[in-house]
Amino acid sequence: MTYAAKAVAFCLALAPAVVPVAASAETPRLLATVGMIADPAARIAGDCVAVEALIGPGLDPHLYQPRPSDIERLRQADRVVALGLGLEGRLGDVLARTGALILGDTLDPAWLLDDDGAPDPHLWMDPQLWSSLLPTLAGTLAEMAPDCAQDIDTRMAEEAARFEALDTWATESMASIPAGARVLLTAHDAFAYFSERYGLENLAIQGISTESEPSIAAIDSLARDAAERAIPAVFIETTLNPRAVRALIEAAAARGHTLALGGELYSDALGEPGSGADTYPGMIVANVITITEALGGTPAPLPEGLVPH
Numbered sequence: 001m002t003y004a005a006k007a008v009a010f011c012l013a014l015a016p017a018v019v020p021v022a023a024s025a026e027t028p029r030l031l032a033t034v035g036m037i038a039d040p041a042a043r044i045a046g047d048c049v050a051v052e053a054l055i056g057p058g059l060d061p062h063l064y065q066p067r068p069s070d071i072e073r074l075r076q077a078d079r080v081v082a083l084g085l086g087l088e089g090r091l092g093d094v095l096a097r098t099g100a101l102i103l104g105d106t107l108d109p110a111w112l113l114d115d116d117g118a119p120d121p122h123l124w125m126d127p128q129l130w131s132s133l134l135p136t137l138a139g140t141l142a143e144m145a146p147d148c149a150q151d152i153d154t155r156m157a158e159e160a161a162r163f164e165a166l167d168t169w170a171t172e173s174m175a176s177i178p179a180g181a182r183v184l185l186t187a188h189d190a191f192a193y194f195s196e197r198y199g200l201e202n203l204a205i206q207g208i209s210t211e212s213e214p215s216i217a218a219i220d221s222l223a224r225d226a227a228e229r230a231i232p233a234v235f236i237e238t239t240l241n242p243r244a245v246r247a248l249i250e251a252a253a254a255r256g257h258t259l260a261l262g263g264e265l266y267s268d269a270l271g272e273p274g275s276g277a278d279t280y281p282g283m284i285v286a287n288v289i290t291i292t293e294a295l296g297g298t299p300a301p302l303p304e305g306l307v308p309h
């Protein structure tokens with residue numbers, strides 16, 4: 001019997017008419033900033049910890065401003081988990097005040113890609129790198145629900161195996177893209193880890209953050225590159241206005257090059273419920289299929305159970 005259970009038993013024995021267990025019996029609550037953290041955390045937590053994401057589907061974490069109701073949710077959560085590394089740019093102060101666990105601070109800095117002297121936060125694009133955060137997440141969940149520690153550990157191992165299978169499937173799919181087409185041209189620079197992992201060259205209209213609009217000169221210079229190198233496609237992102245991508249397609253057309261719209265990628269948020277990209281593995285699968293097909297490859301058969309329901 002745990003100490004809590006003993007205390008309850010003792011109280012019940014003393015005063016059977018009053019049951020003072022409501023507070024201790026409540027499920028602890030973990031609030032993660034983004035779905036890419038909340039989704040695997042929720043599977044590892046099971047029924048032991050209630051896990052939610054602060055920033056919903058389709059919203060850009062770089063620009064996200066907390067609403068008054070968000071401040072309340074942050075205050076009511078037993079634990080707040082963020083990635084940091086500049087991802088939740090406008091939440092920094094609020095996160096510091098809630099004593100949030102900043103996952104990015106727990107990583108070996110040698111694993112981080114550099115962007116003009118600052119770390120690139122888009123780590124989730126590499127399932128192998130993202131998997132390295134699972135033990136930290138599981139450790140936090142086990143602290144919040146010590147009675148569940150063993151189950152949490154078991155589910156963490158299952159999740160790590162899922163991430164490994166995801167990476168294997170993605171590697172096989174991406175390898176099918178022909179050598180001349182292995183360029184990933186996107187709206188903002190969210191795909192450096194992805195490109196590094198799967199052997200693509202990464203080009204973006206905009207930098208790491210989405211704070212400023214891309215310049216006409218930047219768009220024109222990329223259009224020239226795309227035309228000279230016959231880059232087949234450019235991709236839009238669910239969290240960004242597609243204006244800059246349309247401008248790039250027009251600028252390439254003016255140079256006589258047809259730059260196809262490769263499709264929509266999930267960069268900085270999971271998809272809406274029912275989209276198939278509403279889980280972290282589903283997001284990676286959707287991106288890999290979109291990119292592979294647009295660049296002339298063939299996605300590998302999807303293993304059973306890779307994308308959770």
Ligand SMILES: [Zn+2]
Pocket residue numbers: 062122188189190208209210267268
């Ligand atoms: Zn981003």
